[in-house]
Amino acid sequence: MNTANSKSAPEKNAGVFEVFVEFLKLGLSSFGGPVAHIGFFQRRFVDQLAWLNSKEFASLLALCQFLPGPASSQLGFAIALRRAGLGAAVLAFLAFTLPSVLLLLTLVALTPYMPEWLYGSILNALKLLAVVVVADALWGMGQSLCDSLFKRFLAIAVALLLSFSNIGPWSLLVVAALLGLLFIPVADKPAVVHKTVKVKASSLLYLFTFLSFLLLAVLPKSIFAPEGELALLWYLASEFYQAGALVFGGGHVMLPLLQGSLLDTALVSEAEFLSAYGAAQIVPGPMFSIAAYLGAVAGGEQLSLLAAGVSLLAIFLPGFLLLLAVLPYWQRLMANAQLAAVVAGVNAAVVGLLLASFYQPVLSSAIHSWLDIVIVVLGFYAIRILKWPLLSILPMLLLAGAV
Secondary structure, three states: OHHHHHHHHHHHHHHHHHHHHHHHHHHHHOOOHHHHHHHHHHHHHHHHOOOOOHHHHHHHHHHHHHOOOOHHHHHHHHHHHHHHOHHHHHHHHHHHHHHHHHHHHHHHHHHHHOOHHHHHHHHHHHHHHHHHHHHHHHHHHHHHHOOOHHHHHHHHHHHHHHHHOOOOHHHHHHHHHHHHHHHOOOOOOOOOOOOOOOOOOOHHHHHHHHHHHHHHHHOOOOOOOOOOHHHHHHHHHHHHHHHHHHOOOOHHHHHHHHHHHHHOOOOOOHHHHHHHHHHHOOOOOOHHHHHHHHHHHHHHHHHHHHHHHHHHHHHHHHHHHHHHHHHHHHHHHOOOHHHHHHHHHHHHHHHHHHHHHHHHHHHHHHOOOHHHHHHHHHHHHHHHOOOOOHHHHHHHHHHHHHO
């Protein structure tokens, strides 16, 4: 008994440490925003480490696309949760997020002293990197998730509707789910997430997390007196929490939700708000990390770090609470053959969402000349065909960004 226990504990600790290290690497290198992050996750955890297969990855991605919140961070949280449990998932969130928080605050502080040509070169290079990463993700996911004519048609239709109409991504995912149920043949052996999440809890705990998500989303902002440090922290927590609970479609959607509450109250100036947004484009990790900077500015000198931490946790918390509440049941439902057809439709729609995002804003904001096109094609060939590591093409992208 003692021997077995002594062997199992180090293996579990090693798994948690492994998760932390892998997400720290991604937190330091995952440029390009949420769409690119999905490509990084697929490349690292499916293609290279084989922590999960492409169908399991697609199942988790479909769930995160359905839920409000930062989809890429939720996907990383779910992968870590599945790999080594809840503690590892929390550490993965910290490892993936804190580098961008620190870099964001540093970049904002240094921007006034940085030559404009240098800042522009770095920004252009990272945009080109995002094009290469997203193109690689689309190629891989398109092959695995759109393996029939109907699925390809569905993906293209979703991309066109999202790009040229006012229909939101949530509505398109619901329609795709219904179309999948109606028109995608039910597999004899549906795709099942075979490995269960290592969270030992009763159904009451999952219900509690879901009720917590709902309760915090509707709590008023004026529980405390209108003035004072506690009132300010509560106001920031409620604003960022409710923004995180309502965001569908990535971090860019979060900005309009926060702009009114922070600018109208003069907690953050327009110049500070735009500077934070610009800096968020050139740091790795989740764009939701911008909440730390905005919270620090709103908190002033005395509450800067505390307000940054409160704002950061508040904007991520609703997405994680909802994910924890739904994920165990999602895995069980995946064993249902009918639901497998529904998920297949959603997965095809996810490819369409990524295709639309690839066109706008990734491609449209990065490609400005024939040289950019040549550099992107070469970069894609290097990582997809030659299997070069992503960092190996950064010098070429930096050179292109400077031209």
